[in-house]
Amino acid sequence: MWLGFHFPLLPLDAHGAGVVETPSIVLNRRGNRVALANPAACHQGIKADMPLAQAFTLSPELQVYEVDPLAEQQLLDSLCQWLSQYSATVCQRGGNAIVIEVASMCRYFHGLATLISELQNTIPNFISGCDIGLAPTPLLALWRARSHLALWPQEDVKDLADLQTMAIETWLSNLPITAIGWSQQEVQRLSGLGIKSIIYLHKLPFSDLRRHLGESLYQDFGKAVGVIKDPQPLYVLPDQFERHVTFDREIEYSLGLLFPLRRIVEQLALFLRRHRWRLFDLSLTLKLAWHAEGQDEVVLLLRHDLGSDRAELWLELAELKLGKMLLPAPVRELTVVSGRWEASHEENADLFDDNRQRKADEAIFLSRLRARLGEQALSVAHFSGHHLPEMSGSYVPYHLKNSQPIPEERPEIHGPLLRAWRYQRPNWLLPQPQAVNIAEFTQLKVSERVVGHWWQKQPTETLQPYRRDYVIARSQDGRLAWLFRDDQGIWYLHGWFG
């Protein structure tokens, strides 16, 4: 016996907009029509397949979301994990449905009715709609869920043994062809034969179905009535290490966390070795006992650029991090989640090549620095290509160095700018330009004219950007300075050469 779960508002739930009061919709993939509307939007007359323009006309305050398959999948994963508590056989069906086998669990839960009641009572809060269907086959259970039919085909029969002997016709009755998710073409074909309910299909010779109605429909129907086998791909928990500890007492000092952490990190090392993985990131989430300094929890991220499966290293990094940390409030819970990993491979060390060892030492040194001083403390220089001097170079956090987008990758744009910069702009820019008396400088050369980013200006009567005329000048003490004059004629010192 199977239970089917259909989550009709899952794409909206993925955005947290399933049951909100604001009319909200998810767009179709082309972005021009409504794919799904929440109850508030439906109330205003918006329905699926309606053009977006019409939906906006009906509800100008409409909230629009795009399909987010990843968020939907994560949500579905969470739902599978919820259902894993009730059945060993949990299977995802399509993008918004799950089926679980329940016959084998009835005894454990003291009967089917109790199990279903338990399930209904524990539906997670993050899902706003859940239709449940019961049937002898997974597909039929799902169809019944989608059709909003009563859970029990006969109200007075709730015993598993009775249900298992119930005729298939009883399960099929009142099941409309429009609600079970068949394509529009298939539904039109069946309507064009006067078939409105699935039960009519059952009355036709089964072997005729394939010939007359096509392979897909034949297969589906056969699986639903149990004539064709329907193997279910089991849901497998993700390959990620996650541990959650709720402390029986509050931990007040950060280093006190090392004791429980040691045990977890050792498990982590075992987990990594079994998978032959090396881990690059590990996150520690400390749930605080109360809201303090604007936060309920503190997240610590440990990183190691070369990746490692050694418990000692992760523990050392954790110790470095925790050692300088002052907890805003006592910690009540700890969650440890493994981050990015890669398969580790055995390498032969070269007797005379110390390059690799040097790299490893360097990486450990940087990881220790980051752990001790924090991610923001370590930065690398980055050339952005902006013509504004103060924006052309910037420091980006070390951990973002590879993800920092380069505005224009082509060397034909970047190359000349870098080259010219080398000769005509100083390497030492002041943090803020300083107003100076031009009489104290001797102008040597007009350098360039630069205009500011007009789009960053607050609206005024004109969009005209501010302008700076740069010159190279010598100060009275003989240093080469980089000065500019602004629109008002005021001179500023912006940097020093050499």
Place this chain on the structure above:
Amino acid sequence: MDIPYIEWHCRSCFSFQQGASHPEELVSRAMQIGYHGIGITDECSLAGIVRAYRTAKELEFPFYIGSEFRLQDVIVIAIVTNKNGYHQLCQLISQCRRRAPKGSYQIELDDFACLQDCLVIALLEPMALLDNHGRYHDQLTRLRQLFPERMWLGVRQRLNLYDDDLLALTQRSGQLLQLPIVAIGSVDMHVPERQPLRDVMYAIHHHTSVAKLASRQACNGESHLRSKRKLQRLFPKEYLAETLVIAERCHFSLEELRYDYPKDLVPAHTSAAAYLRLQTYIGAELRYPNGIPAGVQAQLEKELQIIHELEFEHYFLTVWDLVRFARSQDILCQGRGSAANSAVCYCLHITEVDPANTQLLFERFISKERHEPPDIDVDFEHERREEVIQYIYQRYGRERAGLTATVIRYRVKSAVREVGKALGIDGHYLGKLLKQLDRRDKAEPWQQQLRQLIGASGDHRLQQLLHLSQEILGFPRHLSQHVGGFVIAADRVDRLVPVENAAMAERTIIQWDKDDLETLGLLKIDVLALGMLSAIKKALKLLSGRDGRVWRLQDIPREDPATYRMLQQGDSVGVFQVESRAQMNMLPRLKPQQFYDLVVQVAIVRPGPIQGGMVHPYLQRRQDASLVSYPSSAVKEVLERTLGVPIFQEQVIKLAMVAAGFSAGEADKLRRAMGAWKRTGQLKPFQDKLKAGMLERGYDSEFADRLCLQIQGFGEYGFPESHAASFAILVYFSAWLKCHEPAIFCCALLNSQPMGFYSPSQLVQDAMRHQVQVLPPCVNHSEWDHTLADPNSQTLRLGLRLVKGLSQVAADQLVTERQRSGNFTSLEQLLQRVSLNTRDREALAAAGALAQLGGHRYQTRWRMLGYQQPTALPLLLEQNPEVEFNAPTETENLLEDWQTLGLSLQRHPLAILREQGKCYRCTPSNELLHHPHGSLIRVSGLVTGRQRPGTASGATFVTLEDEFGNINVIVWLATARAQRQALLGAQLLEVHGVLEKEGQVCHVIAGRLLDRSDLWHGLNVASRDFH
């Protein structure tokens, strides 16, 4: 001391999304700041030069033509020195553009070899600074070989980091290659204030936002036309003087372009004039077999004289040749527009408006004073226009014929969307803003609406959006293909104007639009497509088939009273031009009784007369002749035909002359301004002058005001009398067919779909109301097209083309087999005789086309789906006992009909609902006339159309259809806003409202709208919404 300078490198907005100034602005600004001339050098394009030329000519300012090409390290500016050079440059641009997809070009260094009569300026790009292998040097050396003594190196001082290095590199190259150096501004905007717009355009060009442009954007705004004082500070004197040295070698003006029309058509030893005269009189004898009327004869002579003086003979002969080809291929065609003012065009069979019956103004078509080319637009059957286009290509070759371009400009929607994206504003938010903008709201312009929508938002980008969207409005976005304007040249067209690829495969367009062609006096022919011509042609063919004699347009009796009586009733579904709801309502008021009334009818329901408030005065005067009066005899002469009320564009122009004292030249400018109003907004000075002139001459102020409004209306949609006359002919022909041959008319319309205002379902229902019997598609009787079941009765057999999902190949197979071996007697026999795939078999069964052979559609569909093709192998096919399906009910049949045919011949859904009592107290459409004006009324019907014309002050017109006909519902703006869910969402709508009745015309003013779609679940009726 005057500083000599000519700017040789200007990119206008026709270097799309790169130049931020119009060519006109660049020329005017250059003159204003004392330059000695300007060269417009768009990137691989001459699209902007005609506009620049026009302004330069007006200002008498030296103007030069060139184009920019970008190589890896070098920008090459090619400059035209003489006519040959111009032709060479056109050909080079065409060659580069044709090699690449639309909107781009591809050039190699050696391609420049063809520019024997051009000069070049080479500019080094910053990339050359990195060039360690001397690639730029190789390029410069090769260019020097190609342009000996005709090449300069350009230096730009744009106050950026590269200036010094590039100057040094250029000077070094100049010394090495012994090339002179010239000062260059590399301009892309006329004033520095355009910098934000320029940055936005760059962002649009690179599909990014201004904030992410980074080093792709210029570091300052120095690429404008800079003052000569500034240039003097930046460049050595000799570099500036060199700009004039280049100019001394350029001696070309666009005026020199001598455009020759193809002369292929004139036989040897005959002059074009003589040949045109000969053909005209041959045609005249055919047109007037009883002798050419004296008036027409005089008119012909006058026209031929003017045509000869203006040397337009070849143009007329070219159009005549096209029309002659069409006739030889039995393609129906007819000229429209101002050409219908010409007796020569009538005699050459280009137009159908008989000059003997009408008073048309030849001067509107061609005038010596205007000295501009005539514009002949010819409509062809829409299904066969491509044959005519292919004939043009065959006859003249692709080198000699080119399709005119249309400049697609930024309109409100595209401006807000693209500027918003460039500013980094979220696409959904922009979509939402645009959805809420009502661009047709005259009371509140879109800028004001946008300001309100943005409100007090703290995001300063939104304020910038408002400002920049306004600024970019009207800027060209790209070139597109004109609907059918061809330029045909005696020589190669790509020597006259560059040719480039259009988006459509195998199509090329020239880089100029119709305004450019007009400026240069080049002739174009509009080869247009008209669905009604196809329909009329098919109707004539059906008539010929039935009567056994050839029916031609001339055989349709003229001025038939029954036809006019039908039109007076507003019975015009399917009739050309007068089938819209507004026209249908006008017909019973205007009551057309003769051909000229149709001319007025066609022209009166248009923005011009409506905005000018001329409709009601005209209708009143038709009913009461005593109201007809004229303020002066001069005005009487102009307006007598339209009872003292100006209806046509020509009348307004003429009135400006006789009543407001406009000179002929001013009147002509007014005509041009009306045509270009949407683009330029230049009508205001004319309106002021008109009003002042009329008041001065003692005319009524109200009359003058109305005339001004009417001018504005014509600006939106000009409608000359000759054009209306050409259309009126088709109105009459189609109306005659509808009146006397309703089955044939409906059949022809259905066979010409898609076209017109009504769906096949509406056309069939209208035919049934006119006692036409319509039979469903059937494998034993139907052909692919719809046919007459019985030639001698009004019975129409629907064709298999209506069956959704059925291929024409399968239908043809069926028909051929049926003609060869007789009707099919059973399903099995059909399947044995014709090999159909499952899709075709199912489509036929679902549509009920097999009903005659195998019972009801459910049963036949099941059998068709399960049919197994017999094989040559002696295998036993799987056989089960036949399943019996219940026959469909009436409603199920109706739904299936809609699903598979898009129409049903059974009872109308409203008839069934009414019988079931679901239309409680709703009055059917045929009983509305029995209710008094102003009474409260309820109606219901299927929604077949929602319209909100710009001239209707925000009212929405909804058309409901019931079993007896259509019901017109007017929903005022407030009602629509309050009940928009029902208004926009309902397929089956019930309306409670007030009946408005005027003669035979009924409207229901909606009060309450009820969405009754749930009454008939699954019914899917297509509505023509906001078209």
